[in-house]
Amino acid sequence: MSATITSTAPAYLDALFTALAARSGLAGVQIGQTYPGKALQPESIYSGKIDTDMAIPVSAGARLVRQEEYTVEVIIDIAGTGNDWTAARNKAYGYLGEIDDQVATTTIEVTPTATAAQIRAKILKHEGDPYMDETRKGYAWLLKVTIAVTARLK
Secondary structure, three states, X not given: OOOOOOOOXXXXXXXXXXXXXXXXXXXXXXXXXXXXXXXXXXXXXXEEEEEEEEOOOEEEOXXXXXXXXXXXXXXXXXXXXXXXXXXXXXXXXXXXXXXHHHHHHOOEEEOHHHOOEEEEEEEEEEEEEEEEEOOOOEEEEEEEEEEEEEEEEO
């Protein structure tokens, strides 16, 4: 018999990206959970990697409760114009504010495989880099945002 490990990470990503797509401050931005490849728009937000640590279950009354901690990478990818990437950088940091507001002010309840979880999240770090974007013909700014998530399965 094989055991099934349940994680809240997929449900958290679904809830986060649904909430980001509904924000008026991100209207017109391409938002999706996967890198859009050749369909990449001038302003795009998509998910990157997930890194998970599973904690040893703790006793909560008569049953064990598992807590998981993971980081979710959200990528803000903004095209500049020609050799000027500063406007793209500034716009990316503006969108970082939208993501920070969403993460800081919203409690997300998810139910992976019928097991509810309480989730807390915060932006842990971010790092930005200009790069030459061959697809969009010019410099762009790539801002990687790492969100730390703690989920306690009920």
